[in-house]
Amino acid sequence: MKSMKKVFVATLALGGVLVFSNFASATPTTHIWSPSTDVQAYGVFHLTSDIYIPVDRPTGARPGTITNLGLTTGILPYEKINAEIGFDHIEGSYPVFFNAKVGTPEGAFGAFSPALAVGGYSFGTKEDSTDYNVYYVKAAKTFDKLGRFSVGYYTGNDRLLLDENGAADENGVLLAWERTLSELSENLWVSVDYQGGDNNLGVLSYGFSWKFAPNTSVIFGFVDQNNDNLNPGDTFTVQVDIDFNVFGK
Numbered sequence: 465m466k467s468m469k470k471v472f473v474a475t476l477a478l479g480g481v482l483v484f485s486n487f488a489s490a491t492p493t494t495h496i497w498s499p500s501t502d503v504q505a506y507g508v509f510h511l512t513s514d515i516y517i518p519v520d521r522p523t524g525a526r527p528g529t530i531t532n533l534g535l536t537t538g539i540l541p542y543e544k545i546n547a548e549i550g551f552d553h554i555e556g557s558y559p560v561f562f563n564a565k566v567g568t569p570e571g572a573f574g575a576f577s578p579a580l581a582v583g584g585y586s587f588g589t590k591e592d593s594t595d596y597n598v599y600y601v602k603a604a605k606t607f608d609k610l611g612r613f614s615v616g617y618y619t620g621n622d623r624l625l626l627d628e629n630g631a632a633d634e635n636g637v638l639l640a641w642e643r644t645l646s647e648l649s650e651n652l653w654v655s656v657d658y659q660g661g662d663n664n665l666g667v668l669s670y671g672f673s674w675k676f677a678p679n680t681s682v683i684f685g686f687v688d689q690n691n692d693n694l695n696p697g698d699t700f701t702v703q704v705d706i707d708f709n710v711f712g713k
Contacts, residue, residue: 493536493548493565495640495657496685496701497669501579501604501614503546503567504538507711510550511535513704516687520697527696531555536563537710544572558590570606578605586620597621598665602638611643618659625663628693636660651675666690671701679707 493502493510504510516530536550547566553559565583572579581602588594602616616638625634640657644650656670671685683703689696 495614495642495655495669496671496683496703497667497687498638498640498657498659499565499581499583499585499600499602499616499618500640500642501567501581501602503565503569503581504536504548505709506538506541506546507709509535509537509708509710511706511708514701515703516696516699516701518696518699520692530696530699544568556594558588558594560589561585561594562587570604578603581616592621592623595621596624598625600638604640611641614638614640614642614657618665620665625661625665627662628691633661633663633666636663636666653681660690662691664689664691664694669701679709681705 493504494500512532512534514532514534516532518527518529520526532552532554534550534552536548538546538548540547545566545568547564549564550562552561552563554561563583563585565581567581567583568577568579570579571577581604582600584597584599586594586596586598588596598618598620600616600618602614604612604614606612617635618638619635622632622634625632627633637660638658639660640655642653642655642657645652645654651674653673653675654671655673656668658668659665667690668688669685670688671683673681673683675681681704683701683705685701685703687699687701689698
């Protein structure tokens with residue numbers, strides 16, 4: 465599926481004092497929330513503009529709408545192994561975050577071989593402030609009309625990925641299901657993905673995408689945060705994704 469970026473604001477209770485920190489997640493090609501095994505094609509630039517609208521008040525006041533603008537591109541001209549790099553710009557004192565991924569598509573090494581990906585995201589520029597440094601590995605396999613199922617694991621900076629009590633919570637599982645509903649339209653895609661953990665990355669997200677043109681799609685989704693004690697809480701999201709084939713095939 466098309467890549468999407470996401471960003472959210474975290475509020476953590478540390479020593480009885482509320483500490484507000486901007487968490488920007490510069491992510492690779494994803495489902496709705498968590499990283500997928502998909503990799504941008506060589507020479508294709510992927511522009512994304514996402515908004516997240518909080519619906520909860522975890523700390524009393526509803527957080528403001530969160531916006532993110534990102535760019536990702538494929539950098540390897542090979543059939544069986546691909547790579548992408550990207551960055552996001554999010555409003556704040558240190559607004560730039562980077563990501564990278566290497567992956568292989570399904571069937572690259574035999575009819576039954578799954579898609580595989582290894583990557584990282586949320587590489588910020590301020591030590592112990594925006595360097596969440598999330599690394600992950602993920603595998604995915606399509607089962608005909610049942611859709612594609614994905615499973616993986618992630619880990620990140622234990623000084624920034626915390627629960628509401630300020631305890632380190634930097635690891636978690638990655639699970640996802642997705643399918644194009646071709647019975648209705650080849651333009652309609654649905655997905656449910658889960659990222660484990662009681663930190664701000666831990667969510668259950670679900671939604672659908674409509675492809676308005678061969679290179680343009682829009683996702684409409686809901687992000688249900690695992691830990692209801694952290695900002696921004698649950699959010700509605702709209703994600704616009706546009707591809708530009710700049711120097712690819």
